[in-house]
Amino acid sequence: MRRFEMIARSPVFVALFLSLAIAGCASKKNLPNNAGDLGLAGSARPGSTQDFTVNVGDRIFFDVDSSVIRADAQQTLAKQAQWLQRYPNYAITVEGHADERGTREYNLALGQRRAAATRNYLASQGVPAARIKTLSYGNERPVAVCDSESCWSQNRRAITVLGGAGS
């Protein structure tokens, strides 16, 4: 609800919301994890959460036991920062996640460390730190479950969620 109230403040967003509702656009929940595969690039309305997810990329990935922002992640975060400064009305929550190859409590702390590193990087690129909340899910929300690095590497991530908590 909070997200709708926030969005409703701007007539542009109201129009966007209505057009999305009328078009019966897939809800965010149904988006594949790798939104780039959707082939929707360009069709998302600029400034929409879809625009952010598809054209900017909402997540970055980490090495094992690391919260260092990798070179590929720096590129993504630089694009995120540009976009977030252009659309300053969105509340931002960075969710930190860990893979399953760790213990639960350590992974919660590691997820927080990744979220904090992500927030710091966005702040260094000009997004006010006070605008960014952080949250850790540890290893509680894997996007892929198997017994190899092909899954674990997808789970070691930080997701920039617009409009509040919840991915």
Place this chain on the structure above:
Amino acid sequence: MLKSIRTLCAAFAMVMAILIVATLPAKAQLKLDITKGVVEPMPIAITDFLSGDQLGTNISNVIAADLERSGLFAPVDKGAFIEKISNPDAAPRFEDWKVINAQALVTGRVTKQGDGRLKAEFRLWDTFAGQQLDGQQFFTSPESWRRVAHIIADAIYEKLTGEKGYFDTRVVFVDESGTKEKRIKRLAIMDQDGANVRYLTNGKDLVLTPRFSPSRQEITYMSFEGGKPQIYLLQLETGQRELVGNFPGMTIAPRFSPDGQKVVMSLLQEDGSANVYTMDLRSRTTTRLTSTSAIDTGASYSPDGSQVVFESDRGGRPQIYKMGADGSNPQRISFGDGSYSTPVWSPRGDLIAFTKQSGGEFSIGVMKTDGSGERILTSGYHDEGPTWAPNGRVLMFFRLPPGSNSPKLSTVDLTGRNLRQIQTPNLASDPAWSPLLE
């Protein structure tokens, strides 16, 4: 749900014990020495308790299952019994039990009283010495029949091993259902043998790491409710919940102090560090125990309350550290290959159990409190989160098969040779053993 918890606890408070006076003095008493590592299980005959119905057999079966699961006793197959016990007050024909090699014999009776309560009586016999070792009777409400069986199993265990039992206990854990990517997690409580499962939360909010109070019918746990993950207390008798402290960030990894008056936990800070704090539950004051830019978490008190063991990655990978309960003099105690986490101090004070990650495997192990004498008890794709039985001889933990995200609970004893899975209705993780019930 509330009502069921109340009923449960009321029932638990109702068991009363009376010692039946042993008629013979014990000499050269039958005793299983469990201090020497590997033990040959003692053959024991547990006869069906006399009753007018199935209850006597049910009680006998629960006692036998408890003792068998401990790995220290081998209940003799009832089909081999020669003597049929018709009067549990009279001495049995010891020869009939010696010939089937039952070194100990349990007889008993359960009767319904005029006031609706059950009376359960048992006698424990040393068949080779030809004498009674123990005899007690208990009164309880009919729905607590399993509890009486566990109390009797504890009495037998204590008499024959010289150590306290752990069967009259419960386990709080996280019940898991839903898809493997998005689990629904509910707090649940059960008897240590997996019976009498009851749910404490409804699954709406993600809940993790419940821990029992050492002194009250109370647990502490972590919940994501309201989008701000924090530590809570839950009173089992009333269902009353409360937030522990008002911290600026997420709080994780709660555990009670041995007197039940404090909760130790970790605060996840904005800079990405995690530090150990305590909150005094009476005065509501919080105290910071560690100040580091690293991750300090998984704190656990020594049973005398003077020290705290915790995990930290201040030296690189997570390792186990020990410090005074005021945060003084932290020193690393684990130095093996790999990383160490989830340290838990034994209720006997002599050992620290941990999860170790090494060579792509997760293991449950124990070390002395100075970090020496490490012993790995189980290893697998993912064994995590040991919790001690109150007598410090058995650990429960959760185990995931490769790539499944499908945990189940298991127990292992200190020899590492007695590994058992606990049957639960769904997937299960994060077990925490209660103290012996009062």
